[in-house]
Amino acid sequence: MLPALLPGCLAAPPPPPPLVTTSSTASPSAHLRTLRLPSGLAVSRRAGFGEAARAAATERGAIEEEEEEEEGFPEWGNGDEDEYDHDPEIGDIMGEYFDDPNKAQSRMEERIKKKRHKIVQAKTGSPNPMKVVFNKFDFSNSYIWFEFYHALLPKDVTLICDALRSWHIVGRLGGCNSMNMQLSQLPLDCQRPTYDALEGANTTPTSFYNIGDLEIQDNIARVWVDIGIHEPLLLDILLNALTTINSDHVGIKQVQFGGSEFQNWSEDLKTEEAGYSVHKI
Template sequence: MAMVRGAANGGFRIDSEEHSRNKKTMFPYSFSLFHQVTVQPPRRHRLIIVCASSDGAKGSGTTARGRRLVKIREDKRKREYERLHNYPAWAKVLENACKDDAELRALLGDSIGNPELMRKRVEQRVRQKGRDFRKSKTGSLLAFKVSFRDFNPLDSYIWFEFFGSPSDRDIDLFGSVIQSWYVMGRLGAFNSTNLQLANSSMEYNPLYDVDKGFQVMPSSFHEISDIEFQDNWGRVWVDLGTADYFAVDVLLNCLTVLSSEYIGIQQIVFGGQRIGDWEEGMTNAEYGYKYFKI
């Protein structure tokens, strides 16, 4: 269909083609429906895509949270790259050794991945163990539990539960510790009325008052029994006499290191008549009974 101006008598003509014949229609200018027809081109829309980057964060349309996430990802990639390319060889050896060594894994703990902290942990272990730093622990990595059951310092048992039945060597070592504790108590070591240097500073050359130490009231253990063992339990009867209670603190301090380094202790109970599977009067070695002579 075509629109043609300037037809005869002033107007316009619309020519249309219908298949094989041509059809012409005349309209005068006075026909208001087609008066001043304007054909506008179709509208075109422009699509703008903004790409955010960490380099052009400002003015790029990104949010502060998005920029932080981008920075975190970049820092993570940088740390991973440094770990793979700049990680010390000795630290990699330690990490691989931790897979098969529970003691080393417990020693390094959360320092794995931080070479400087790993180095400090190993150096500390060497200083503590001296020449025997390679010797593995035979104790427990867990701290033992402590409880009191109507403890009477003049007439009570102290019970010890081990992680396993102690060997003869363990019994000798454990018994020696208890025996040393008793000897010190018997000689009046646990006397809180004569702690002249406990709160003093050695920087100022403190003076010790010998007369005061000699005149204090004696404080000493009275009695202790032999240490008995049945399977993984042990007990000792004590009469602390006039010794002060901080003798118990001294004992627990000794047993803490003993349990950690040599003999694993699961719990210590002060007081009580029958604990665990203890069978009163059973002294047959064939059933797991052992003792240490104080």
């Protein structure tokens, strides 16, 4: 009875129309739609555009990376990771940073605490200013005497010898010439300093003729010098360096220029058992 009351409503729907293909060997890729980006990058898509948008974003990222390289920004992953070979622990910490920044920060702080003595070194010198005395100092033939607060350690001896050696080299090359101080005589607010090469070449040259070995007896040391000419700038440079050594590295109680005797120095003590040593400058 229902078919009579509802004619056509209960009839079976017609079958769907057959698919039309351009070729009898059509592949699944025939349903794909091809989008061509402005740069010529072809992206095969189905009905949606999400994948095309991602491809466009990827291309934009590549362009931005090229621009960063042109501007001089560092490129990640271009061999920089090789630097971690020098310190594998740093490489391990940096590898965890993107996954767990808090953990990486904690590990870095713990590492700094453990190695603080290597990173930040406390001053080992003296808080007291170094006393400077002149005793008939002759620029061409005199001793320079040093009195330290304690007997020198091997590293302290190395530091003093290096300082004296550097001082001698600069002086021997004529670097301590008070007659040619063009830049230091310019006004403090000078923005574009100039240097007269002709004036510098015509200045009377200076030199540092000779220097002896560093001799040490307990906490007393001396070095013989033959500067050759009267050049106080050489002494100023040495005293500036010794001032820093005294405050930061090795406590120097007193420096004396000139004199054949100093404190309890004995010319008869020439053995290692008596605390005597000689170090080449």
